[in-house]
Amino acid sequence: MTNGFLPVVWFFLIAALWIGFFFLEGFDFGVGMLLPFLGQNDDERRAMINTIGPVWDGNEVWLITVITAMFAVFPNWYATMFSSFYLAMLLIVVGLIIRGVSFEYRSKDSRPGWRHRFDWMIATGSFLASFLFGILFSNLVEGVPIDQNMNYIGGPLGWLNPYGLIGGLTIVSVFLLHGANFLTLKLEGDLRERARAAARYLYIFAAIMVLVLAISTYFYTDITTKIGVDPGPLPVASVVVLLVTIYFINRKMEGWAFTMTGLNIILTQVAFFLLMFPRVMISSLNPSWSLTIYNASATSYSLAVMSIVSLIFIPIVMAYEGWSYYVFRKRVKVDKSHLLY
């Protein structure tokens, strides 16, 4: 438990890590979900996987980093959040495992049945993780039954509720669109055109879901009346950037379309964290039982250690990860001799 400056800094650092995770893994979850639908033959599916091949693993480390950073700087947040959503967390882990292993193993055997199975595992894993993360974050906004000892008492499936499901579907729809925009950006030829066409349909799904989520947030949560930091026009902006995506898709400006879906993910998350601040988990039973950055945090000494090490290593990590994106910036061809995964 610590007061003062460092918990605030770390709240925003954790927020930045979550945002980075959703932005980056958002498109590779999207590509994963689209894989069995958009790729019509093995070469096309391999090309799709190759668009994210060199980077998906690094993207996933954002998640591992944010989880372990939460453990280190907000142990109570980590402990409460992961034990509250036990079965949801299990499904996320299963999703991440079957997806990760499939990327590495699908190309290592040429039998069609083998590859078909792994394609579906990639799609299922990507869907499970996206959907469940959506549910979890909606539950964080909505509030969960937490007692005075920070323990969850809502039952095994307490997180499975209408607002959670809306949030889950919204994330899935936005990631699908984000993934389709990414594919349009990274592929060539016929497959690229099909990705663009898919983006048009997915846009309708995403636009509807984002509006539904915005409206239901107003009804299901106290966040609009009990705001942490006023996010100003950010929530509205996040809806607007998503709605204008269609303009760029139709004008074949996929770079901008991708930027817009990315901005939607970022702005939604920024608004989420601003509205929550300084709470990290809202107790639906009693407002004073909520977890905040102060009662959930580690000691100031621990926070200081983490701050110093992070100050040194985060820039280094950003530099080499950025470099690896730069190295693999070229478009991917649907051509056997160039495909690796």
Add this chain to the structure above:
Amino acid sequence: MNIVVLSRLQFGLTSIYHFLFIPLTLGLSPLVAYMQTRYYQTKDETYHRMTKFWGKLLLINIAIGVVTGIVQEFQFGMNWSTYSRFVGDIFGAPLALESLMAFFLESTFIGVWIFGEGKIPDRIHLAAIWLVAIGATLSALWILFANAWMQHPVGYIINPVTGRAELTDFLAVIGNPKGWLFFWHTITAGFATASFFMIGISAYHLARQQFIEEFRRSLRMAVLVGLIASSMLFFSGHAQGQYVYETQPMKFAAIEAHWETSKPASFSILTIGDLSGKREVWSLRVPYLLSFLACNNFTCEVRGVNDLQTEYQAKYGPGDYIPLMVVTYWSFRIMMTMGLLMIFSSLFLLFALRRLIENAKWLRWMPWSIAMPYIANICGWVLAEMGRQPWIVQGLLTVEDGVTPNLTPEQVLLSLIVYALLYGALAVTMLYLTRKFAIAGPDSAMHESVDVAPAFSFSQEE
């Protein structure tokens, strides 16, 4: 069954399974990096083929190690939330630093290594595999600091208000001798595992007189590394044993099932006990050896379980502080046997390699030697973790008190079954691929899209 038992079963299952893959990554990634370095220096195509072949098997192994590692980061919070709250201030930092310093490095550069060949300059491609190896090693270092703190807590105080452990000295945590002893032992175990993995597969091909040049060279490299690593394992194990005697005397006594304090103390190679496990019926003993293991002195006193139990009760209150003796006793002996076998077999191979060995009959049996380091690795961790029972953090928190309070047994049983099934399927797939590519040899590893006949299908659909 209650949630403590189920959660322990789950943690044991997922951690042992995870650690099946880690030592090979630790040992094989620097060896592959070394092969590629030789290729880079000499432009000798044999080294290139070796790099690709062993690199392929390394990647198949890393994939499982990475995904099963995710579970670990989740389950401290999921199943052990009280433990997480208790230790978070200290235990979280090494985990976070592992992500920041090791996982990013490993994951980014493994992508660069797989996809970068031919696209980036050779020396950067070479640097990528070295960075993967460094990342793997750093990751081991940080997670072992975390575990070492559970065995031997240092640099903390217990906050009297919250009752939780708080970090007071970060340098003490990363200077914990336990952590460095663990690290030394684990890294050498990694090299020993990689060596016997390479020995077994190289022998398979040499026995069949195929890919002679690649596998003679691999075998030579592996035997040398294997001999050094398995000898080092003995020294690091011995040093660690003495530190265990100092810091966790109950664990040390449990390794020997040493009930009564004695001076000097003898070591039993085999014991047949009665059914209660508390009285021995017959044993084969080496005099003075336990004293030597405890303190490098053949005549020192070694405290026994009964005295320690009395002492612990006086210190921590009533309770049973004795680990499950049959597990600690036998896991130690199996580990030692495997260690000795590894030293003897690498010595034997070192002499055998002085002449041509392609016709030797025993080569056909060598692939079985791959099992030795794996058995030793499992036994080592079972010993380290079960020898600490009933503590989750030695002397501070028991396993029973660390579990998440509001889980239902059904939830944990469900997750345990899901993990068991999933991990079973992964093991089958992984073994299938490893076997297939190991048998197919270097030709198939030269390009990702070269098709290889499935390992088990001699008549199937292909």
